[in-house]
Amino acid sequence: MQDQATTPDATLRAMQAIVGERACLSGDTDTQAYVTDYRRIYHGRARVVVMPSSTEQVSRVLQWCYANNVPVVPQGGNTSLMGGAVPDDSGTAVVVNLSRMNRVLAIDTINDTMTVQAGVTLSAARSAAEAEQRLFPLRIGSEGSCQIGGNLSTNAGGTAVLRYGNMRDLVLGIEAVLPDGRIYSSQRGLRKDNTGYDLKHLFIGAEGTLGIITGAVLKLMPQPRSSAVAFVAVDSPAAAVRLLGEAKHLSGQAVTAFELISQPALELVLEYLGNVAAPLPARHDWMVLIELTSGTDAESLNATLMEILESGFEQKLVVDAAVAASLSDAQTFWRIREEISDAQTRTGGSIKCDVSVPLSRIAAFVEEASAKVLALEPAARMVIYGHMGDGNVHFNPLRPKDQTAKAFLAQWYEPISSLVDAMAHAENGSISAEHGIGVVKRDDLTRYKSAVELELMWQVKQALDPRNLLNPGKVLPARGH
Ligand code: 2HG
Ligand code: ZN
Numbered sequence: 001m002q003d004q005a006t007t008p009d010a011t012l013r014a015m016q017a018i019v020g021e022r023a024c025l026s027g028d029t030d031t032q033a034y035v036t037d038y039r040r041i042y043h044g045r046a047r048v049v050v051m052p053s054s055t056e057q058v059s060r061v062l063q064w065c066y067a068n069n070v071p072v073v074p075q076g077g078n079t080s081l082m083g084g085a086v087p088d089d090s091g092t093a094v095v096v097n098l099s100r101m102n103r104v105l106a107i108d109t110i111n112d113t114m115t116v117q118a119g120v121t122l123s124a125a126r127s128a129a130e131a132e133q134r135l136f137p138l139r140i141g142s143e144g145s146c147q148i149g150g151n152l153s154t155n156a157g158g159t160a161v162l163r164y165g166n167m168r169d170l171v172l173g174i175e176a177v178l179p180d181g182r183i184y185s186s187q188r189g190l191r192k193d194n195t196g197y198d199l200k201h202l203f204i205g206a207e208g209t210l211g212i213i214t215g216a217v218l219k220l221m222p223q224p225r226s227s228a229v230a231f232v233a234v235d236s237p238a239a240a241v242r243l244l245g246e247a248k249h250l251s252g253q254a255v256t257a258f259e260l261i262s263q264p265a266l267e268l269v270l271e272y273l274g275n276v277a278a279p280l281p282a283r284h285d286w287m288v289l290i291e292l293t294s295g296t297d298a299e300s301l302n303a304t305l306m307e308i309l310e311s312g313f314e315q316k317l318v319v320d321a322a323v324a325a326s327l328s329d330a331q332t333f334w335r336i337r338e339e340i341s342d343a344q345t346r347t348g349g350s351i352k353c354d355v356s357v358p359l360s361r362i363a364a365f366v367e368e369a370s371a372k373v374l375a376l377e378p379a380a381r382m383v384i385y386g387h388m389g390d391g392n393v394h395f396n397p398l399r400p401k402d403q404t405a406k407a408f409l410a411q412w413y414e415p416i417s418s419l420v421d422a423m424a425h426a427e428n429g430s431i432s433a434e435h436g437i438g439v440v441k442r443d444d445l446t447r448y449k450s451a452v453e454l455e456l457m458w459q460v461k462q463a464l465d466p467r468n469l470l471n472p473g474k475v476l477p478a479r480g481h
Helices: 008-019 028-035 055-067 122-131 148-153 237-251 263-273 298-314 327-338 340-347 359-376 405-426 442-448 451-464
Strands: 048-050 072-075 094-097 104-108 113-117 171-177 183-185 212-219 226-234 255-262 286-294 318-323 353-356 381-386 392-398
Touching: 008 048, 008 055, 028 048, 028 094, 055 072, 055 094, 055 171, 055 212, 072 148, 072 212, 104 122, 113 122, 122 148, 148 212, 226 237, 226 298, 226 327, 237 255, 237 286, 237 298, 237 359, 255 263, 255 327, 263 286, 263 327, 263 340, 263 381, 286 298, 286 327, 298 318, 327 340, 340 381, 340 392, 353 405, 359 381, 359 392, 359 405, 392 405, 405 442
Parallel strands: 048 094, 072 094
Antiparallel strands: 104 113, 113 212, 171 183, 171 212, 226 286, 226 318, 255 286, 255 381, 353 392, 381 392
């Protein structure tokens, strides 16, 4: 029998007493948007969705849930591709949505830091930095909806990691509420602090399984004064890697993005966008989007880009290239790249493998894995794209045009994703380079993490969340699985 204190009604009343009536949602209709994941694969249920407006409220919510053994699912912009931010369908969990904690609290232009609440969207954080002539460099397609707390919880990457690193590299301190309501804070804006374990890193990338991140001190960078963008057809993935080497060599630190795009990825996104012209006149199997940025003037940066492309042509790495002649050209090139993911979602039936391998192996990996997938299903559309400069590609075979998503996934999801993951692992790679684990990849960890790694993960979980209340069922496979 259900404990009286934790019936859905009692839970709702307790939450209302903490955050106010208007900041609580209940019932399947009102909670729908918060229990359905971004890709609409998972449809969970929540006892209550709570929207606290302060760290103190988050703390009181967690204290109550801890005392009453109620599971809690932390949620930012709900853009996880791995089902990491929604509850299961038991209807037992309280979803703690951080959207109302959306204030930029301070910008220190001498320390080059920005203090934010966790519910600030990435685009709002970037705009706030820009208003102070600073750059917050994390760049991902979902920036309008994803939130800093979620970016930290998943250690988000994106298209500027090559230059600036991922979220872990962009944060100096965080505030997080522990499962029992205690508050951990390291928000002092220090670039140097070697006083024992750097505990913030436990919460970063933990996908809300150890605590709820409520705030952060982020690093700010100088705004680049110029940028140069080109859409380049390359001879092969190996040519792309060599071109990247050339670009790094000739430009110093200026290569900000180096994104691979396969022909089927381009075709798919152009069909989805409808009225956008292909950047290059002819059809090419492999392309890269290159962006250089620098603190110097546009003229010398453009000259560097031309030098890189000329060298690429001479070495037969580059087949054709379109250099953005205006901001609007550059935006179009980027739009093509950024919308590939949504184009796949709309089409349905894509097997998403977010893999990384050492840069020295990425070209061979792409070629070999493609050949193996095509040997299984020759009509699969090889939508392969992403952050080649980081050794990370979104290797997402898509259903043939004449197959339904359901039929394709039923037949191929398991064999193809296992094949690709195993190949990446064999190259010392990762089966989840930047999208995290969530529910989708949870059980795969038993295959790809060592016994020591898994044991340490369970021990950390046990130490911080002994009652297994925070985001249960995510990230960690069952012990003894
Ligand atoms: C991207 O780089 C995102 O566009 C999404 O990481 C990738 O949907 C995907 O597989
Ligand atoms: Zn990506």
